[in-house]
Amino acid sequence: MKVALYIRVSTEEQAQHGYSLAAQEERLRAYAMSQDWKIVKVYRDEGRSAKDLKRDQLQRMLTDLKVGLFEVILVYRLDRLTRSVLDLYELLKIFDQHDVKFKSATEVYDTTTAIGRLFITLVAALAQWERENLAERVKFGMLKKASLGEWMGGIIPYGYAFDGESFRVIKNEADIIKKIFKMGKTKGMEKIASILTKEGYRTKKGFNWSGFAVHYILRNPVYIGIFRYNDGSGKTYQSLEEQRTFKSDLIDPIVTEEEFWDMQKILDNRKHQYGKSLTGKYYFTSVLRCGKCGAYMTGTAYKYKEKNGEITKTKYYRCSNKVRTKGCTMPQIQERRLAEELIRVFDDLTKSWFSKPQAKQIVDLDESAKAAAKKLDKIRKAIDKYKLMFINDLIDIEELNNQLSVLKTQEENSTAELNKQSELKNATELSPQELENLIYHFKSVWDIAEDEERKQLITSIFSEIVIDAKVGSSYGPGTSKHFWLVSAK
Incomplete structure (x- = not known):
C-alpha cells in the first residue's frame, strides 16, 4: 500500500516537546516498514501552526491526494495534522471522496467506521480546546506585561535599538522621524515616502520608504513613550482612543505629546471625503466654492509648450458640479490669477473681521x-x-x-x-489674536512662502472663499476669464 508521511512542528513544540521533524519522520518510517507500506512522499511543514489549513506542504499533499499518488496518510499524532474540529471534518470529507485512509502512528483510529469517526472527533475537539486555552493564557499574560509598561516583543520600532532591558534612541533614525512628523502636517503619506527615498533614506531593513511605513510611524504612540496591545484584534489603525495603550518608562519619547496628538487630529481630518485637498498641491481646494451653484472647486493642471520649446505646467480650479454633471456654467480659473486677485482685495475681505465683537470674530x-x-x-x-x-x-x-x-x-x-x-x-483652532497676527503679515509671508506653506496660510485664515465669473466663458483653459471674489469667511 502506498503511503504519504505528513510531519509538522512549530518552533515552540520543537523546543519543549521534542517533536522535531527528524524524530517524527524516523518514527513514521519505522511504522510504515512494520506495516509493509511503501512510502511515496514525505510532506514537511516546519514552524507552522495547526490552527488552520493554510500550510504549503499540507496543501501540496491534498493536491497529490486528488490525483491518486497515495492510498494512506500517516502522521505521528492527530494534532500534527490539525487542531480544529471543523478542519478535521473538512479533511476527512476530502479523504473519503478520494478513498484515502488516515492513520496515526501513536493513536488508534479507524476512519471507516462511525465509532472511529466519533473517537477521532473527540480527540480533535480536545486538541482545539488545548490550543484555544493556551491562546487565552498567552493573551492574558501579554496584557499583564503591557499594563506594567513592559516590552511585549516583536519588531523593534524604527528609531530605537533594544538591549534586552531598555530601548536606546538611534539619533539618525530619530531625526528622520521628526522630519516625517514635520512633513506630515502638509504632505500626504506617499509624497513623504517619495521624498525620503529620493533623499537616500531607507527603512530599518534597508527598503525604500512606502506610504504604509510613513503612516505607521505617524500613528505609533511609541514615539511618545506609549506601548499598545490589541490582542491581535486588528485595531492598530483605529483611533488610539479605541486601542489599549500603556505608558512605559522603558522608552524615551522622540516627539513631544503636543506634536503627536496634533498629528492625530490632522490624520483624522483627512479621513473625510475631501481629506486629499488638505495635502494636495493646490492652494485653494479645501476652501474654494463656486459662486454659481455652491459646489466646491477642485484643482487640475495643464501642460503647455512655450515658444522656446520648454514645457510649463499651469494650475486651474473648476467647479466639481460641472465636472460631474455639466450642470454649472462656471469656467475654469487659473490659480496664479486667483492668488493675485486674493492679495489685491485681501484687506477689503478681512478688515471687518476684527471690528466685530470677539464672539463673532471666528x-x-x-x-x-x-x-x-x-x-x-x-x-x-x-x-x-x-x-x-x-x-x-x-x-x-x-x-x-x-x-x-x-x-x-x-x-x-x-x-x-x-x-x-x-x-x-x-x-487645531487659532485664537483671535493669532488669527489677527497671521492676517496682518499675510502679504509679506506669501511672497517668500513655498507651495505647502501658502496652502497652510490659506487654510489657517479662510474656511471658505466664494468666487464668481462671467457666464458663457469656454470650459477649456484657453484665454483668461473675468472673475471676482464674492465673499470670504
Missing part, C-alpha cells in the same frame, strides 16, 4: 455644522419622498430619475459641506 462652526446637517436631512427626505411617489405610481421613471439626479448632486455637496465643518471643528 465663524460659529457649531451653528454652521447644524445648518449643514439640517440641509442634508431635508435633501434625503426629499429623495425618499420621490421614491415613494414612484412606488405609488404618482410619477413615472423619467421624472424620478430627473429629480434624483438633481437631489443626488445636492446631497453630495451638502455631505461635503458637513465634512468640511467637521474638519474645521476638529482642527
Whole structure:
C-alpha cells in the first residue's frame, strides 16, 4: 500500500516537546516498514501552526491526494495534522471522496467506521480546546506585561535599538522621524515616502520608504513613550482612543505629546471625503466654492509648450458640479490669477473681521455644522419622498430619475459641506489674536512662502472663499476669464 508521511512542528513544540521533524519522520518510517507500506512522499511543514489549513506542504499533499499518488496518510499524532474540529471534518470529507485512509502512528483510529469517526472527533475537539486555552493564557499574560509598561516583543520600532532591558534612541533614525512628523502636517503619506527615498533614506531593513511605513510611524504612540496591545484584534489603525495603550518608562519619547496628538487630529481630518485637498498641491481646494451653484472647486493642471520649446505646467480650479454633471456654467480659473486677485482685495475681505465683537470674530462652526446637517436631512427626505411617489405610481421613471439626479448632486455637496465643518471643528483652532497676527503679515509671508506653506496660510485664515465669473466663458483653459471674489469667511 502506498503511503504519504505528513510531519509538522512549530518552533515552540520543537523546543519543549521534542517533536522535531527528524524524530517524527524516523518514527513514521519505522511504522510504515512494520506495516509493509511503501512510502511515496514525505510532506514537511516546519514552524507552522495547526490552527488552520493554510500550510504549503499540507496543501501540496491534498493536491497529490486528488490525483491518486497515495492510498494512506500517516502522521505521528492527530494534532500534527490539525487542531480544529471543523478542519478535521473538512479533511476527512476530502479523504473519503478520494478513498484515502488516515492513520496515526501513536493513536488508534479507524476512519471507516462511525465509532472511529466519533473517537477521532473527540480527540480533535480536545486538541482545539488545548490550543484555544493556551491562546487565552498567552493573551492574558501579554496584557499583564503591557499594563506594567513592559516590552511585549516583536519588531523593534524604527528609531530605537533594544538591549534586552531598555530601548536606546538611534539619533539618525530619530531625526528622520521628526522630519516625517514635520512633513506630515502638509504632505500626504506617499509624497513623504517619495521624498525620503529620493533623499537616500531607507527603512530599518534597508527598503525604500512606502506610504504604509510613513503612516505607521505617524500613528505609533511609541514615539511618545506609549506601548499598545490589541490582542491581535486588528485595531492598530483605529483611533488610539479605541486601542489599549500603556505608558512605559522603558522608552524615551522622540516627539513631544503636543506634536503627536496634533498629528492625530490632522490624520483624522483627512479621513473625510475631501481629506486629499488638505495635502494636495493646490492652494485653494479645501476652501474654494463656486459662486454659481455652491459646489466646491477642485484643482487640475495643464501642460503647455512655450515658444522656446520648454514645457510649463499651469494650475486651474473648476467647479466639481460641472465636472460631474455639466450642470454649472462656471469656467475654469487659473490659480496664479486667483492668488493675485486674493492679495489685491485681501484687506477689503478681512478688515471687518476684527471690528466685530470677539464672539463673532471666528465663524460659529457649531451653528454652521447644524445648518449643514439640517440641509442634508431635508435633501434625503426629499429623495425618499420621490421614491415613494414612484412606488405609488404618482410619477413615472423619467421624472424620478430627473429629480434624483438633481437631489443626488445636492446631497453630495451638502455631505461635503458637513465634512468640511467637521474638519474645521476638529482642527487645531487659532485664537483671535493669532488669527489677527497671521492676517496682518499675510502679504509679506506669501511672497517668500513655498507651495505647502501658502496652502497652510490659506487654510489657517479662510474656511471658505466664494468666487464668481462671467457666464458663457469656454470650459477649456484657453484665454483668461473675468472673475471676482464674492465673499470670504
